[in-house]
Structures are given as structure tokens and as C-alpha cells.
Amino acid sequence: MKRSIEDTPIVFVGAGNLATNLAKALYHKGFRILQIYSRSKESAQLLAEQVEAEYTTDLQEIVRDARLYIVSLKDAAFVELLPQITAGKQGALLVHTAGSIPLDIWKGQTERYGVFYPMQTFSKQRSVDFSEIPFFIEANSVQDTEFLKAIAATLSDKVYEVTSEQRKNLHLAAVFACNFTNHMYALAAGILEKSGLPFDVMLPLIDETARKVHELTPYDAQTGPAIRYDENVINNHLAMLESSPELQEIYKLLSKSIHEHH
Amino acid sequence: MKRSIEDTPIVFVGAGNLATNLAKALYHKGFRILQIYSRSKESAQLLAEQVEAEYTTDLQEIVRDARLYIVSLKDAAFVELLPQITAGKQGALLVHTAGSIPLDIWKGQTERYGVFYPMQTFSKQRSVDFSEIPFFIEANSVQDTEFLKAIAATLSDKVYEVTSEQRKNLHLAAVFACNFTNHMYALAAGILEKSGLPFDVMLPLIDETARKVHELTPYDAQTGPAIRYDENVINNHLAMLESSPELQEIYKLLSKSIHEHH
Numbered sequence: 313m314k315r316s317i318e319d320t321p322i323v324f325v326g327a328g329n330l331a332t333n334l335a336k337a338l339y340h341k342g343f344r345i346l347q348i349y350s351r352s353k354e355s356a357q358l359l360a361e362q363v364e365a366e367y368t369t370d371l372q373e374i375v376r377d378a379r380l381y382i383v384s385l386k387d388a389a390f391v392e393l394l395p396q397i398t399a400g401k402q403g404a405l406l407v408h409t410a411g412s413i414p415l416d417i418w419k420g421q422t423e424r425y426g427v428f429y430p431m432q433t434f435s436k437q438r439s440v441d442f443s444e445i446p447f448f449i450e451a452n453s454v455q456d457t458e459f460l461k462a463i464a465a466t467l468s469d470k471v472y473e474v475t476s477e478q479r480k481n482l483h484l485a486a487v488f489a490c491n492f493t494n495h496m497y498a499l500a501a502g503i504l505e506k507s508g509l510p511f512d513v514m515l516p517l518i519d520e521t522a523r524k525v526h527e528l529t530p531y532d533a534q535t536g537p538a539i540r541y542d543e544n545v546i547n548n549h550l551a552m553l554e555s556s557p558e559l560q561e562i563y564k565l566l567s568k569s570i571h572e573h574h
Numbered sequence: 575m576k577r578s579i580e581d582t583p584i585v586f587v588g589a590g591n592l593a594t595n596l597a598k599a600l601y602h603k604g605f606r607i608l609q610i611y612s613r614s615k616e617s618a619q620l621l622a623e624q625v626e627a628e629y630t631t632d633l634q635e636i637v638r639d640a641r642l643y644i645v646s647l648k649d650a651a652f653v654e655l656l657p658q659i660t661a662g663k664q665g666a667l668l669v670h671t672a673g674s675i676p677l678d679i680w681k682g683q684t685e686r687y688g689v690f691y692p693m694q695t696f697s698k699q700r701s702v703d704f705s706e707i708p709f710f711i712e713a714n715s716v717q718d719t720e721f722l723k724a725i726a727a728t729l730s731d732k733v734y735e736v737t738s739e740q741r742k743n744l745h746l747a748a749v750f751a752c753n754f755t756n757h758m759y760a761l762a763a764g765i766l767e768k769s770g771l772p773f774d775v776m777l778p779l780i781d782e783t784a785r786k787v788h789e790l791t792p793y794d795a796q797t798g799p800a801i802r803y804d805e806n807v808i809n810n811h812l813a814m815l816e817s818s819p820e821l822q823e824i825y826k827l828l829s830k831s832i833h834e835h836h
Contacts, residue, residue, distance in 0.1 A: 387799075432778065434797065435797065477769070481765055481769035482769075484814055485765040488761045490797070491796070491799075495835075501791065509747075517693055517751055518755070520695055521756055530773075537649075552742065562754075563749075
């Protein structure tokens with residue numbers, strides 16, 4: 313009988329936002345998730361129930377007969393626990409999901425290793441459509457690179473092979489395009505709240521700002537007072553932010569940066 | 575014969591991004607655009623052709639028989655040209671489209687005046703769907719407030735009456751949610767370009783970041799290393815930005831700000 317790629321038994325080491333979304337997506341594609349490890353019993357159990365897996369909070373109890381271990385821990389925890397994670401997993405493929413950690417972190421610790429990085433912003437409260445998430449793949453052998461690409465391809469059409477150096481830059485760019493962008497939304501929400509205005513009025517503008525860069529470069533899409541450093545408007549805004557030195561500093565720095573780019 | 579609101583003869587003073595998009599949208603709804611004024615002949619003529627209007631580059635030649643004058647100039651130019659714009663327009667309604675300029679700017683200059691502020695990021699190269707743009711309306715009489723709301727309602731379902739103070743805060747919030755957000759995209763594009771990666775790979779992340787705040791508050795939607803100030807990742811990123819002190823400063827300031835909010 314021919315085995316399909318979905319028969320690959322998988323263990324998740326970690327049950328955070330990324331692991332939760334990825335495990336559920338693979339489970340719904342028919343993959344067998346054997347076990348979930350998390351230091352937090354609540355997280356491990358919650359995810360395990362959703363993907364019909366066992367769970368454990370003890371690294372020593374991670375099963376050793378999986379073919380693929382997907383390690384999705386905070387960077388610092390991952391580095392610290394690496395020897396325990398790799399112990400007794402000879403023969404299996406071990407991958408991590410972090411944008412910023414190089415492939416070589418695994419070197420000398422285990423035989424077959426790789427990186428399986430879906431670039432997206434994951435929250436447990438929200439399911440995302442994996443079909444449009446780019447996956448960035450790297451492994452220490454051609455066979456495992458192809459194997460990981462095949463797994464990613466069951467979820468998404470956008471599967472790329474990149475170097476650790478490129479992935480590090482992708483992750484840095486993502487911090488700007490996603491984490492810092494979301495913080496701009498948060499700062500806007502704070503300004504509106506102070507004036508008794510609902511955040512919802514901002515959504516059409518937020519959507520158009522995102523849609524626009526599908527068609528124009530961010531450079532061409534830029535609008536607003538900072539491009540030509542319109543002092544009237546900018547000084548007015550800085551005066552409005554007088555009671556929030558932090559926002560004032562952010563406003564100044566970003567306006568200066570926009571102006572210098574244009 | 576009953577006259578419909580679309581018979582209102584309109585003159586546009588200004589032919590920039592906002593005026594261009596608004597004039598075209600009103601024209602397509604059946605409004606009669608009489609004339610376009612712009613200091614730049616090219617801009618005036620280009621927009622006039624698209625909305626079957628006359629054009630002029632001379633403020634003195636603006637026709638005096640329109641019922642509505644929509645003034646959409648840069649803030650500084652508007653304030654400077656105000657006496658010439660209002661001259662000879664007694665009886666007509668004059669409005670400006672700026673988020674940051676109070677209603678009272680018109681006071682003593684003309685009889686009937688208002689503000690007609692569609693909050694969106696407009697570029698000439700891109701047509702936007704007005705049906706989902708919020709309009710913020712203000713006027714110095716109830717009748718004209720209702721009249722402007724009726725005009726806005728031909729384009730959008732989202733028509734609000736706000737005070738000048740609220741509008742000023744909307745505009746400031748929009749600078750964060752749109753202009754600064756777009757600059758985050760631009761900085762991400764620069765980082766990717768240096769690594770030989772196309773900006774397009776960032777679009778699913780940008781889209782999801784925008785979609786997410788339809789469902790979660792920006793506070794709950796926040797992800798990334800700054801929330802818990804993950805020093806491993808942050809110091810790594812700062813080291814990568816060593817050659818761009820400006821980006822380094824932005825990265826530091828925004829990470830600190832995210833961390834303090836969480």
C-alpha cells in the first residue's frame with residue numbers, strides 16, 4: 313500500500329500561537345498529530361484536544377516514534393532546551409518555525425534538521441487561511457528540503473526555499489510590516505478613544521492602506537503631511553500630543569523618516 | 575419640475591489626490607462639475623477632462639454661479655488664498671476637505687460654510703470605492719449640514735456629523751493608522767530589497783494584519799518579539815540594522831512603546 317505524505321506522524325513541541333494554528337491546519341489536511349508538548353498543561357491540553365493528539369508537559373515524555381518534530385518555542389526557550397529536545401530522536405526530522413534562528417542551531421545536535429517558517433501573524437483567537445501564507449523552507453539535505461516543501465505545499469501554494477540569512481531579513485521586515493504596523497493601529501485607537509470616537513471608523517482607511525500596496529509601491533502609495541514636511545499640520549499634531557511625550561517622539565521620528573525618503 | 579440633489583452645480587478649487595478622486599466620484603453619480611481650479615494647468619486640465627468641466631489656473635476666473643464650492647488645497651495654500659477664494663461667492667456654500675482645519679477658519683469670510691472630509695488615502699493613480707469611505711461633515715447651519723450629509727450619502731453609507739475637535743483627532747489618528755503604517759511597509763520593502771527578496775511575499779502578512787483588527791482590538795492582535803521584550807531577537811535585529819541608524823532608532827522606539835503598552 314502506498315503511503316501518502318499525510319501519514320507522516322508529527323509531534324509538536326510548543327503550543328503557542330504559531331503551533332496552535334499550524335497543528336490545526338495540518339490536522340485538517342489529514343495529518344496525524346501524535347502529541348503536543350507544552351510547559352503549560354492548559355495550552356498543551358487545549359491544542360491536543362483540537363487535533364486528537366496526546367499531550368505532555370514533560371520533555372522526557374515526548375514520544376520517540378514520530379517522523380517529524382515541529383519545534384515552536386520562544387527563541388530563548390528553544391536554545392536552552394535544544395539538547396533535551398533532540399535526545400533520542402535519531403532518524404527523525406526536527407524542524408523549528410522561527411524566522412530569526414539559523415538552520416545551523418541544530419548542527420551537531422541531531423542528524424536531520426530543518427526550518428519550517430510560515431510567515432504570518434498568528435493569534436489563538438483567530439483562524440487564518442493557510443492557503444495564502446508563504447512558507448520559507450530550509451533543511452540540511454536535499455531530500456528533507458523536498459519533504460518539507462511537500463508538507464508545506466499541502467497547505468499553501470507559496471512555498472519558497474531560502475537561506476537562513478534571507479529568512480532573518482524576512483523576519484525583520486515582518487516586524488516592521490506587521491508588528492509595528494499593528495502598533496500604529498493601537499496608537500490610533502488610543503487617540504480616538506480619548507475623543508470618544510470608535511476605532512471602527514478607521515477600518516476602511518486601514519484596509520485601503522493595505523490594499524494600495526498590492527498595486528503601488530509603498531513609496532508611491534505614501535500620502536500625508538510628512539512627505540513635504542507640512543509644518544502647519546505637523547506642528548499642530550505635535551501640539552495635540554503634548555501630553556504624550558512617547559507619541560510625540562514617535563510622530564517626530566516617523567515624520568522625519570518619511571520626509572527624508574521623499 | 576423637482577430638482578434632485580445631483581443638479582447642484584459644483585466647482586472644485588484644487589485638483590490634488592483628494593479633489594481628483596472626489597470630483598470623479600461625484601461626476602459618476604451624476605453631479606454637474608462646472609469647473610476645476612488648480613495652480614497647475616496640467617492638473618486642472620487633466621481632472622477637468624475626466625469630469626466634463628471647464629478649468630482655470632486663475633483664482634479670479636472661478637465662476638460665481640455654482641451652488642457648492644469644494645476647496646481642497648494644501649492647508650497653507652488654503653489659509654493664504656482664503657480671501658480670494660471667498661470673494662464674490664455670496665449665497666453659495668463653501669466647504670473645505672481638510673481633516674486638520676477647523677470650521678471657524680471660514681468665519682467672517684463668507685456666509686455659508688462647512689467641512690466635507692472623506693477620511694481615506696487618495697492617490698491619483700488609484701480609484702477608490704467611495705461606498706465604504708466615512709465622511710465627516712460640519713457646517714455653520716443645520717440646513718447646510720443636512721445638505722452636505724445628503725451629498726455625502728449619495729456616495730457612502732458612512733456619513734457622520736462631527737465637531738472640528740473630533741475631526742482633528744480623526745486626522746491625527748489617520749496619520750498613525752495610514753501614513754505611518756504605509757511607511758512601515760516602505761521600510762520593510764527596503765529591508766527585503768537589500769536581501770534580494772520581492773516585496774510581494776509580504777502582502778499576505780500585511781493583509782492579515784489589517785483584517786485582524788476587524789475582529790480583535792489592536793491590543794489583542796499584537797504579536798512579535800517586542801511584547802515581552804525578547805532581548806535575543808531584538809538585539810539580533812538591532813545588530814542587523816547597524817548600518818541604518820535611522821531604522822535602528824525607529825526599531826528601538828517602537829519596540830519600547832509596544833513593550834510599555836503590554
